[in-house]
Amino acid sequence: MPAASPFRHPPLQAAIVDLDGTMVDTLGDFCAALDRVADELALPRVAAAEVERMVGKGSEHLIRSVLAHVGADAGRFEAAWASYQRSYAEVNGRHARVYPGVVQGLEQLRARGLALACLTNKPTAFARELLQAKGLAAFFAQVFGGDAFARKKPDPLPLLATCQALGSAPARTLMLGDSSNDAQAARAAGCPVVLVTYGYNHGRPVREVDADGWVDSLAEAAALL
Incomplete structure (x- = not known):
């Protein structure tokens, strides 16, 4: 599917890029870490398709969602959280891959003189x-x-603080993400937002999200600007 038509915006100074589901497919890391947690705490393992719907709102939210999904007592959060922190540190990046077009897209954005931040x-x-x-x-x-x-996102605070760190105005700072979290945060912060079509959007079609454009690869993002 072709990229969306270019949208109108002030000249950009910077771009903020999401990580999981936007630049790197980390579902395998999440599942590997959660499997370790499940085995350590004698809980049922959660299927990858279910994990994919839960990721995106932070690790604490993920653990609480998993506990609720398997019917575990919410009081087990602290033990599950500690186990997850240990487990994720051991598997981080081992089962992850960079999506096609990410390096090219980042190179193109940098070539346009944009300051880049990962949020x-x-x-x-x-x-x-x-x-x-x-x-x-x-x-x-x-x-x-x-x-x-x-x-955390979808609150606008992280975007506004990142814009401040970059020295860029929100209206001139593009948010590149994969989910409603990124879009809602960008809208509230006053940033233009473009979403990739292949990431994690809580099980919902990403084109349903209010955004300025959608791309099938980060390598297509520069063509919208």
Whole structure:
């Protein structure tokens, strides 16, 4: 499917790029870590299709969602959270792959003179490690995770704080993501937003989300600008 038509926006200064589901397919990492948690706590494992619907709102939300899905007591959160932190640190990047077109897209955005930041709901340390492991770290002037600010996407605070760190105005800062979390945060922050069509959008078609455009590859994003 071709990219959406170019949209009108002020001249861009920067771009903020989501990580999971936008640049890197990390579903395998999530599943591997959650399988370890399930085995350690004697809980049922969760199918990948179900995990895919749960990711995107931060690790704490993921763990609470998994516990609810398997019918476990919410009081087991602390044990599950500690197990997940250990498990994810061990598997981070091992079962993940960079989506086709990501490197080309980042190169094109950088060639246009845009400052780039990675903003994700994944914990910052895990995000930095993953970007480094996948050869993407050098593209980004700033990297912020879900623990970097008081609130996570879809709240606009992370986007506004990232714009401030980049020295860019929100109206001149493009958000590139894969889900309603990214779009809602961008709309509330006053940033234009383009979504990829292949990521994790909580089981919903991404073209239903209010956005300025959709692309099948990050390599198509520059053509919209």
